[in-house]
Amino acid sequence: MASSIEIAGLRKNYGSLSVLDDISVSIKAGEFLTLLGPSGSGKTTLLMTIAGFVRPNAGSIKVDGREIVTLAPHKRNIGMVFQNYALFPHMSVGENVAYPLKLRGVGRGERDDRAKRALAAVRMEQYADRRIDQLSGGQRQRVAVARAIVFEPNIILMDEPLSALDKRLREEMQVELKRLHETLGRTIVYVTHDQKEALTMSDRVAVLKSGRIRQIASPRDIYDKPVDRFVADFIGDSGFVSLTDRGRGVDLAVSDGFRAAHVTGKADPLLLLRPEKIEIVSSPDAQPDLIRFDGVADDVLFQGDLVVVHATLADGTRLRLQRGTRQNTMRDLPAVGSRFRMAIHEEDAWVVSGVQAGEHAP
Ligand SMILES: Nc1ncnc2c1ncn2[C@@H]1O[C@H](COP(=O)(O)OP(=O)(O)OP(=O)(O)O)[C@@H](O)[C@H]1O
Ligand SMILES: [Mg+2]
Known part of the structure; x- marks a missing residue:
């Protein structure tokens, strides 16, 4: 069974430092929610508060409608994979995985059976007798996951479980964790630094900054429709060009419809350019649904599957654009140092505010 989590008005201070600042979020039963944010933004603290290892200064955490904020960690039925795995080095793999069951008073025989099943779920059944220091990073990571799921918790919290792995293994484990989520059907709250990982794995992504949730949305919306410049910058590669100050030399033709829908009323509107x-644009025919602008190509970099062009606009804005490397695409590339025309379809265009909530335009 999976559980829902309802967090309301959660606050945590360390002295005068506000680490969680009025966090409210509803997590659906069976959802895969990822917390993404810079170092120190409060991701681990939020997980530790849900798990019960950190006591908040204010707020409520309800699981399936029941308040748990004062409940001891082992009574919460929440599995956790810690940021540094926190495996016991003096115990075997099997003993590590069985430990949460021992803590809950489960008898020896059943402990061994369930530990075996949890290890099988992460494809580590043949390693039960090994010591932790005889395992690779990826294997340790699997043991930590097995230990988190062994008592069949309704909620699993994972704090950067893949950050110690190299890129290839990390991608392999992403697929495995996703598969595990599908087979177990549990609610997962996941923390990562890696924005691609967040987009790949999650039903929804919450972007944190200084203990606040700036945006929570589906991977597509958070990438295509970020609420502000911080979120846009944090997720994916982004360039911005101002839509207020046409005097600075970038001549952007934006239709009245687009302006009314996306620009009017925004403080310091910036066009987001992924x-x-x-x-x-190689042909001179004007298409009304294209926002066009000119720039100079600084570099054209062939990378095999992609070709990357760095360009500078008239106002000094630097942009990166990328194309696939099919022959017809390669023919349209600008020469280094030449002026060329770019465009973005209005349906792909998105305007963010350059002013963060709570701040004021200069
Ligand atoms: N026990 C503590 N005492 C004092 N300050 C703390 C304590 N635990 C965390 N902090 C502070 O709270 C803030 C948030 O820490 P947290 O570990 O939640 O960040 P994080 O988002 O997980 O960062 P990272 O990505 O580096 O893991 C940091 O400024 C940190 O220094
Ligand atoms: Mg952390």
Whole structure:
């Protein structure tokens, strides 16, 4: 069974430092929610508060409608994979995995059976008798996951479980954790630094900054429709060009419809330009649904599957755009140092405010 989590008005201070600042979020039963944010933004503290290892200064955490904020960690039925795994080095793999069952008073025989099943779920059944220091990083990570799921918790919390692994293994484990989520059907709250990982794995992503949730949305919405410049910058590669100050030399033709829908009323509106959404315009025919602008190509870098162009606009804005490397695409590339025309379709365009909530335009 999976559980829902309802967090309301959660606050945690360390002295005068506000680490969780009025966090409210509803997590659906069976959802995969990822917390993403810079170092120190409060991700681990939020997980530790849900797990019961950190006591908040204010707020409520309800699981399936029941308040748990004062409940001891082992009574919460929540499994946790810690940021540094926290495996016991003096115990075997099997003993590590069985430990949460021992803590809950489960008898020897059943402990061994269930530990075996949890190890099988992460494909580590043949390693039960090994010591932890005889395992690779990826294997340790699997043991930590097995230990978190062995008592069949309704909620699993994972704090950067893949950060110690190299890129290839990390991608392999992403697929495995996703598969595990599908087979177990439990609610997962996951923390990562890696924005691609967050987009790949999650039903929803919450972006944190200084103990606050700046945006919570589906991977597509958080990438395509970030609420502000911070979120846009944090997720994916982004360039911005101002829509207020046309006097600075970038001549952007934006239709009245687009302006009314996305620009009017925004403080310091910035057009978000993702590298893969920028077209290179080679024909002079004007299409009304294209926002066009000119720049100079600084570099054209062939990377095998992609070709990357760095360009500078008239106001000094630097942009990155990328294309696939099919022959017809390669023919349209600008020469280094030449002026060329770019465009973004209005349906791909998104405007963010350059002013963060709570701040004021200069
Ligand atoms: N026990 C503590 N005492 C004092 N300050 C703390 C304590 N635990 C965490 N902090 C502070 O709270 C803030 C948030 O820490 P937290 O570990 O939640 O960040 P994080 O988002 O997980 O960062 P990282 O990505 O580096 O793991 C940091 O400024 C940290 O120094
Ligand atoms: Mg952390």
